[in-house]
Amino acid sequence: MSDAAIFAISLGVTLVGLVISWGVARRRGAATGVRGAALSLVPVGAALTGVTGFFVDLAFDPGKWAGVVVIGLAVVLYMASGAMLARRSGGGRKEPGPGKSGGESGGRRAAAGKAPKGEVGGAQGADPEMDEIEQILRNRGIS
DSSP states (O other): OOHHHHHHHHHHHHHHHHHHHHHHHHHHOHHHHHHHHHHHTHHHHHHHHTHHHHHHHHHTOHHHHHHHHHHHHHHHHHHHHHHHHHHHHHHSOOSOOTTOOSOHHHHHHHHTTOOOTTOHHHHHTOOHHHHHHHHHHHHTTOO
């Protein structure tokens, strides 16, 4: 397509968008109309800078579409590898890390009612749910 044809189409789209924006401004307010006008000016700006020509060439060139497909595949593979790495690092370990106190088995035993010595709540037979909450807070370092 020639540059004059691209500019004419872009100018037409912009003019239609400005007319619609004017109608929207009268119905919904000036802020919405100004936003529509801003978006309506994009096609002419793209034509004047040459961006539209790039997209027209892209639309009609199979070689460029092959490049878009390869880039899309690269993005999908990159995201899949990130998910695989997150799954491997998050779910694969069974031992607690250096920052964790206790471990899951210790927390579960304490939550099951087997409170360590010296705990007043477990020895007096208070509410087992409160004992569990107290134990969780102690494991987190909150007294």
